Amino acid sequence: MIIKTKKNISGNEITDPQVFRDRRKLIKALLALTTAGSGIGSVFAASDYAEPGRLAHNGLANNLVLTPKGLIQNYTNYYEFSFNKQDATKLAQKLPIDPWSVEISGEVEKGGVFNLEDILSGQTLQEYIYRFRCVEAWSMVIPWMGFPLGGLLKRAQPLSTAKFVKFTSVYLPEIMPNQKNDAMLDWPYVEGLRIDEAMHPLTLLAVGVYGDTLPKQNGAPLRLVVPWKYGFKSIKAIVKIELLKRAPITSWSGFAPKDYGFYANVNPSVPHSRWSQYSERVLGSGFFTPRRETELFNGYGEQVAGLYKHMDLHHFF
Amino acid sequence: MIINNLKTKITILCYLPLLWLTVDILLSNLGSNPIQALHIRLGDWALRFLCITLAITPLQTITSWRGMANYRRMFGLFTFAYATLHVLVYLSVDHFFVWQVIAIDIIESPYIWFGVIAYLIIFALALTTSKRSQKYMGKYWKKLHRLIYFAAGAVIIHYFWQLKGNLLEPLFYALIITLLLVFRLLVIIKSRQLARLMIPRGRLVETNNSIE
Numbered sequence: 001m002i003i004k005t006k007k008n009i010s011g012n013e014i015t016d017p018q019v020f021r022d023r024r025k026l027i028k029a030l031l032a033l034t035t036a037g038s039g040i041g042s043v044f045a046a047s048d049y050a051e052p053g054r055l056a057h058n059g060l061a062n063n064l065v066l067t068p069k070g071l072i073q074n075y076t077n078y079y080e081f082s083f084n085k086q087d088a089t090k091l092a093q094k095l096p097i098d099p100w101s102v103e104i105s106g107e108v109e110k111g112g113v114f115n116l117e118d119i120l121s122g123q124t125l126q127e128y129i130y131r132f133r134c135v136e137a138w139s140m141v142i143p144w145m146g147f148p149l150g151g152l153l154k155r156a157q158p159l160s161t162a163k164f165v166k167f168t169s170v171y172l173p174e175i176m177p178n179q180k181n182d183a184m185l186d187w188p189y190v191e192g193l194r195i196d197e198a199m200h201p202l203t204l205l206a207v208g209v210y211g212d213t214l215p216k217q218n219g220a221p222l223r224l225v226v227p228w229k230y231g232f233k234s235i236k237a238i239v240k241i242e243l244l245k246r247a248p249i250t251s252w253s254g255f256a257p258k259d260y261g262f263y264a265n266v267n268p269s270v271p272h273s274r275w276s277q278y279s280e281r282v283l284g285s286g287f288f289t290p291r292r293e294t295e296l297f298n299g300y301g302e303q304v305a306g307l308y309k310h311m312d313l314h315h316f317f
Numbered sequence: 318m319i320i321n322n323l324k325t326k327i328t329i330l331c332y333l334p335l336l337w338l339t340v341d342i343l344l345s346n347l348g349s350n351p352i353q354a355l356h357i358r359l360g361d362w363a364l365r366f367l368c369i370t371l372a373i374t375p376l377q378t379i380t381s382w383r384g385m386a387n388y389r390r391m392f393g394l395f396t397f398a399y400a401t402l403h404v405l406v407y408l409s410v411d412h413f414f415v416w417q418v419i420a421i422d423i424i425e426s427p428y429i430w431f432g433v434i435a436y437l438i439i440f441a442l443a444l445t446t447s448k449r450s451q452k453y454m455g456k457y458w459k460k461l462h463r464l465i466y467f468a469a470g471a472v473i474i475h476y477f478w479q480l481k482g483n484l485l486e487p488l489f490y491a492l493i494i495t496l497l498l499v500f501r502l503l504v505i506i507k508s509r510q511l512a513r514l515m516i517p518r519g520r521l522v523e524t525n526n527s528i529e
Contacts, residue, residue: 074348274428275428276426278418287410
C-alpha cells in the first residue's frame with residue numbers, strides 16, 4: 001500500500017544558487033517544504049514523527065504504524081562496514097557523502113556523471129510510507145522521502161535495448177573495513193532490477209527518512225527502495241546506475257544463488273534455504289506479540305503482481 | 318565444607334547471566350530487536366554451559382582430580398535450564414503461542430530442526446540426570462549421555478545456519494567443541510593402545526574396549 005502525503009514540491013522551485021551549492025541544505029530545504037507543508041495543514045509536520053506508534057492516517061492507510069525513528073537508525077545491515085548492525089551504524093558515520101555524484105550509463109541516450117544536486121533538481125520529492133521487509137524476517141514501516149526512479153531513468157532516455165538496470169554502491173576500502181578485508185561478498189555491492197520493475201512508480205530513490213536527510217547508516221545520500229522486494233535489493237549509497245541488455249549478477253545472488261534470487265520478491269511461500277519467510281517480527285512491537293504473517297509482494301501485490309503474471313515465482317524467486 | 322562453599326559460589330555464578338538479562342530487560346537495554354536479543358542471549362548461554370559441561374571430563378583427566386562429576390551434572394542442568402528458557406522465549410515472547418505460525422516456522426527452517434534435535438537430547442539427559450536413574454539404566458546411561466556430543470554438533474549447525482554473514486562466533490564455539498571432542502578421542506585411542514599392550518603375546522584374549 002502506498003501512502004503519500006498530499007504535499008510535494010518540485011526541486012525546480014528552489015532556485016537560490018546559495019542553496020544549490022550545499023547539497024545537504026538543498027535536501028533539507030526540499031524536505032522542509034515537503035513536510036512542513038506550504039499553506040496546507042501539516043499532517044506530517046516533522047515534530048509528529050517523534051511519537052512512535054502513530055498511524056499513518058490517509059484514506060489508504062491500513063495498519064501501517066510507523067516504526068520509531070531510533071529503531072530505523074539503529075537496526076540496519078551495512079556489510080561494507082560490519083556484519084554487526086550496531087557496529088555498522090557507528091562505522092558508517094565515517095562515510096564522506098558530500099560532494100556526491102552518480103554515473104548514469106549503458107543503454108541510454110543521455111548518460112554522464114551527475115552531481116547529486118543535478119539529479120534531484122528535476123525531481124519531485126515526496127513522502128512514501130512503505131513496509132520494509134528484510135530477508136532476515138523482520139520488518140519496519142518507514143516514511144521515506146524520495147522520488148520515483150522511473151523519472152530519473154526517463155531523463156537519461158533509455159534505448160530500446162535497455163532491459164535491466166544495475167546499481168552499484170560506493171567502493172571506499174579505506175573507509176569500509178569489509179571491503180578492505182575482501183570479506184564475504186564481492187565488493188562493491190551490486191543490485192539489479194528488470195527495467196519494468198525499475199520504472200514502476202513504487203520504486204524509489206530515497207534521500208531522506210522521517211522528514212530529514214538519510215542517516216549515513218541508512219544509505220545516505222541516495223539509496224534505492226523497492227518495497228515489494230527483500231531489503232537487500234534496496235541498495236545504499238548509489239554511485240552508478242547502468243542500463244543493460246542482460247541481467248547483472250547481483251551481490252547476494254552471486255554469493256549464494258540458492259538462497260538469494262535475482263528477483264527476491266517478498267514471498268511467504270518461498271522459504272530461504274535455511275529459514276522460513278512465512279512470518280516476520282515487526283520491529284517496535286513488544287514482548288508477547290505474535291509475529292506478522294508475511295504477505296506476498298510484501299502487501300503490494302495489487303500494484304506489482306502484474307509484472308510477474310506468467311512467471312513461476314518458486315523458480316524465479 | 319570448602320568444596321560446598323565453592324559449589325555454592327559457582328551455582329550463584331551460573332545464575333548471574335539470568336540476572337544480567339533481567340536487568341537488561343528492565344532497563345530496555347536489549348537494542349532495537351529486544352525479542353531476538355533475548356532469545357539469542359539465552360541460546361548463547363546454553364551453548365556456553367554446554368561447552369563448560371563438556372570441558373569437565375578432560376579437565377578431570379588432565380588434573381586427575383576426581384571430585385568434578387558433581388560439577389558436570391550441575392553445569393549440565395544449567396545448560397538445560399538456559400536451553401529451556403531459550404525455547405520458551407521462542408514460543409511465548411516471540412510467537413505468543415500462535416501454533417500454526419510456529420509449526421510452519423519450524424518445518425520451513427532447517428536451522429531450527431537442529432535446535433530441536435539438540436534440545437530433545439539435552440532434555441533426555443536432564444530427565445535421566447539423577448543417580449537413581451544412572452543406577453537403573455546401567456550401561457545404557459553412559460551410552461545415552463554420550464549423545465551430548467551430538468547435541469553439541471547440532472547446536473553448532475543451529476548457530477551457523479541462522480546467520481547470513483558473521484561466522485566468527487559460531488566458529489569459535491565449533492573450535493572449542495572440536496578440541497574437546499578430539500581430546501576425548503585421543504584418550505580413547507591411547508587407552509586402547511595401552512589395553513593392546515597388555516595382551517600377552519601368542520594368546521587370544523577377548524578385550525573390553527569400553528575403557529575411556
